[in-house]
Amino acid sequence: MGKRRKSSRSGVADASGAGRAEKRQKIRDVFVPRPFEGLTDEPEWIALRELVPAASAPLTLTPGLVEEYGDRPVTLATVLPMATPAITKPDGRIMIGLQRHVQSGDVSRDLAEALLCALRTEPGGTVSVPALPGEGPRLPDVLVDGPLDITMHEGFEFWLDPGADEDPNVKASLERANASIYPTVRLSAAPAAYWCRVSDKSHVRWVLPDDEDAALDTLSRLSAAGELTLGAETKFAGMFRAHGRLVPVWDLPRDAAPESWEAPLADFAKRYAAALADPAPLDAAGRRAKQGLLGRQLTLR
Known part of the structure; x- marks a missing residue:
């Protein structure tokens, strides 16, 4: 948000000044952290x-x-x-x-x-x-x-x-x-999941539909259990925070076909759903994993 220029006349209250103040109030910027909240997709x-x-x-x-x-x-x-x-x-x-x-x-x-x-x-x-x-x-x-x-x-x-x-x-x-442009393929294993190839790496990125805190605890639980990857030769790279949702990112072998990640992502989605449904609070290992994940997140705005 840009700075507003202050009026050169101070201490003067008149109708035009009130009008300008009203106009400034009407165009005041307000940050909405979840702009797409309530939309089906x-x-x-x-x-x-x-x-x-x-x-x-x-x-x-x-x-x-x-x-x-x-x-x-x-x-x-x-x-x-x-x-x-x-x-x-x-x-x-x-x-x-x-x-x-x-x-x-x-x-x-x-x-x-x-x-x-x-x-x-x-x-x-x-x-x-x-x-x-x-x-x-x-x-x-x-x-x-x-x-x-x-x-x-x-x-x-x-x-x-x-x-x-x-x-x-x-x-x-x-x-x-x-x-x-970089190659990008929409995956069917989970909604809002995409494979892409950027530079010398390929990635899967998945916009999770759940509350940020619940999603973070779920990923922490999976991390502590050693279940945060998509299989051999893959690596959990970190996550974005975007418009009130978490977006985990995995590094993949560069040349594997996009469709080869459908089954691994589907398996991960099942593990994620099971961990999300676990009502127990995070144990010590889960809390340590959570701190590690917090250090590997980037906010997109």
Whole structure:
């Protein structure tokens, strides 16, 4: 959050000053640690925002917005050209970007405002989105909630319309984005679990659906029992904290096929579920393991 410039006039109370104070209050930033809380696919929203380079999913407007703006197709994208928040196509389609340069402390509010700004923009026009949208609708207020129908992409060509004469800046952004993309595969063994290959290593990353404290205790219990890996030649690398959820990460042999990790992850998910259901407090070994895990976590924000 940027610093506000102080007024050069102090000690003066007038109507215009009160108006400015009211305006500043309206756009005050507020940090929301779990912006996707309450959504059916909360872990997938987190994964698409923080872990997945190129993917998309259709979204459904609420009946009220359809009545007001028409049934315009809306697509959620991991990122859009030049990390813009939203674009409108000449045929009325809308795309909303999860990963963007400018954002407030409430990602859900940012995305809802980007969608509303796109709906108010003429098809094919440039969408203007405020950096700090202030109070207003959030994702559950503008979308029909439900599971995300995610499509993975090897590149960002899904930005472009076949045969359309795209902006040269968009094409340049596409080339840069494709050059930086890393292979990523969505796994079916657990929701919001993804295999990826980054540099000289491969990884499995899984956004856990459970409360952070419960998930941490569960991972600690498994660590103390020596059951935190995905099998031979794998290593528990640590975990991210992302939007109120934990994301354990495993280092894998680089060249093993992504599908070869479906069974090991499914087995781990069963061990995780059993440990999560254990009502006993952590023993001494579990508490020591917990301290070790806390030292190997990184917060994504």
